[in-house]
Amino acid sequence: MTPLLTVENLKAGFPTRTGLVEAVRGVSFTLGRERLGIVGESGSGKSQTGRAIMGLTPPHARISADTLRFGDTDLLALSPRQRRRLRGKRLAMILQDPKYSLNPVMTIGRQIVETLLTHEKLSSRDAKAKALSMLEAVQIRDPERVFGLYPHEVSGGMGQRVMIAMMLVCGPELLIADEPTSALDVTVQLDVLDILDRLVRERGMGLIFVSHDLRLVSSFCDRVLVMYAGRVVEELDASRLSEAKHPYTQGLIDCLPRIEADRHPLPVLQRRKEWSL
Ligand SMILES: Nc1ncnc2c1ncn2[C@@H]1O[C@H](COP(=O)(O)OP(=O)(O)OP(=O)(O)O)[C@@H](O)[C@H]1O
Secondary structure, three states: OOOOEEEEEEEEEEEEOOEEEEEEEEEEEEEOOOEEEEEOOOOOOHHHHHHHHHOOOOOOOEEEOOEEEEOOEEHHHOOHHHHHHHHHHOEEEEOOOHHHOOOOOOOHHHHHHHHHHHHOOOOHHHHHHHHHHHHHHOOOOOHHHHHOOOHHHOOHHHHHHHHHHHHHHHOOOEEEEEOOOOOOOHHHHHHHHHHHHHHHHHHOOEEEEEEOOHHHHHHHOOEEEEEEOOEEEEEEEHHHHHHOOOHHHHHHHHOOOOOOOOOOOOHHHHOOOOOOO
16 A cells, blocks of 8 residues: 655755755655654754655755655645645645744634635625534534634633644644643643544644653554664554664653653543543
8 A cells, every 4th residue: 555655865955144944854665644752862863854844944944855755745846826725625734833834913713714715616695604613523622712812812722722722624634733742741742642542543633742752752653763863763563662772762762761661651642531522
């Protein structure tokens, strides 16, 4: 079966006054309808890998790959416009701080309605009803009130749920979530992970979950890519971290107390409430 995403020898560089900064060097992996974690220290190239796949690098960035395919689509052969269209529908990315992704001068409800209307022909009343049900689906308890708020009026956790609601509108096949929970407190973090988990299980979405937190990634994801200095130094099944061979990965694991006994420190995967997206 064709993988959802095929990445071979992906490189991302940034020309600077002092020379080319090689942020991503020869990254290769495939992704099915599963959760793939990308872990590594700050500056290791995790975000730029995600951005290069999404086509969200700045115009001066030098992006190349032997293969960068989404299903059967060669992403590097698409025009910026085609890439944008794909992003609005079949590919999506959520970032650590939702405030950077939401329009600050438009209410949350209006933003969801506008996104809906670019995908579906709906009356404004039906669009509003659907937007409210999207907010409910991401466990926002008071959707009518949140509908009328501006992004700066909601908390980080609420903003992240709103971003996921907007993404549900598009129903992407692939989501790249870049540190989506690192600014959130633990209970809100669990809710967001729970929602992402359901998207993978119930909608068959592929998820790339970028984080510096190996403990979180190994609990939540099926497979883990470990990045160091722009390269993938190790690819592991999340349940087999103890088989890591690279000294950098081994060092990360040494920092995790009781990794084997504590395989699922987050109860998220057991908290499967019976609701559908
Ligand atoms: N526009 C840019 N110009 C020059 N260098 C850049 C640019 N954007 C990123 N880089 C460099 O690319 C490297 C990888 O950055 P990236 O953001 O992917 O790291 P990261 O692993 O996601 O780190 P963090 O966890 O801190 O977000 C870093 O050395 C960074 O300084």
